[in-house]
Amino acid sequence: MLLRSYTKEIFRPECNPSFQSLHCIAHLDQDVAEALPYLNATLGGFDYLKDPPAVTFRVHGKIITVHPREIAVNALRDEEEADKILEWLKREINDAWGNRDKIRPSYDGAPKPKILEILKLLPKTNCGECGKPTCMVFAVKIAEGAKAPEDCPRVSSEKKDELSKYLSPFGLDQ
Numbered sequence: 001m002l003l004r005s006y007t008k009e010i011f012r013p014e015c016n017p018s019f020q021s022l023h024c025i026a027h028l029d030q031d032v033a034e035a036l037p038y039l040n041a042t043l044g045g046f047d048y049l050k051d052p053p054a055v056t057f058r059v060h061g062k063i064i065t066v067h068p069r070e071i072a073v074n075a076l077r078d079e080e081e082a083d084k085i086l087e088w089l090k091r092e093i094n095d096a097w098g099n100r101d102k103i104r105p106s107y108d109g110a111p112k113p114k115i116l117e118i119l120k121l122l123p124k125t126n127c128g129e130c131g132k133p134t135c136m137v138f139a140v141k142i143a144e145g146a147k148a149p150e151d152c153p154r155v156s157s158e159k160k161d162e163l164s165k166y167l168s169p170f171g172l173d174q
Helices: 033-043 079-098 115-120 135-144 157-170
Strands: 006-011 022-028 047-050 053-059 062-066 070-076
Touching: 006 079, 022 079, 033 047, 033 053, 033 079, 062 079, 070 079, 115 135, 115 157
Parallel strands: none
Antiparallel strands: 006 022, 022 070, 047 053, 053 062, 062 070
């Protein structure tokens, strides 16, 4: 077993303390750097950094980043949800490490959608009705998985379908 214990810190985001969701940082008592490429291979990380090593996952509307000595999770409902996710990740890290002789490590993140391809399918009115100042900013948020085509009130159903089709291979078709 590689990861045996951690301590967690739960807090509201400093950038906007009025957010209802919580964030969590788990401070790991063991260094899991060597397990990260195996974890990336088994869970299909959205993003992988080699130096310093870190792997990011998008799971159920959350962004989870695993660093050698900590795990960061955003958009949590409560501490119970944080505990479930951290225990799941602890099992996944230990399983990946325990099965490393059967896993080909992956040092690459998932392919990413092109922001300009997304922008081409948006109305390009910069109306702000989506809550973003421009369609370009909205396209970036779609590419990051933070927004969905349905969040644009002015996109036609035809373009919405095209966007979903384009985003599907990236796991962002929601």
